[in-house]
Amino acid sequence: MTADEMREALSDPVRPREVARLLGVGLNTVYEAIRRGQIPCHVLGRRRYVIPRERFIRWYLGEEGGRAQAR
Numbered sequence: 001m002t003a004d005e006m007r008e009a010l011s012d013p014v015r016p017r018e019v020a021r022l023l024g025v026g027l028n029t030v031y032e033a034i035r036r037g038q039i040p041c042h043v044l045g046r047r048r049y050v051i052p053r054e055r056f057i058r059w060y061l062g063e064e065g066g067r068a069q070a071r
């Protein structure tokens with residue numbers, strides 16, 4: 001999948017459920033990867049994860065690391 005195709009297919013911000021579907025893993029696996037800092041995201045409060053679409057696309061294509069950022 002190209003970056004342009006991903007921009008059309010994914011919401012902004014990307015929902016964890018979309019990440020799970022794209023990666024072919026369960027939702028719990030996505031949340032665990034977010035908590036470990038493997039998927040780029042911003043953490044709002046204690047339980048809200050915001051995954052910016054452009055950062056996720058760069059990460060998915062291997063152009064960026066994950067490190068979660070608290071807000």
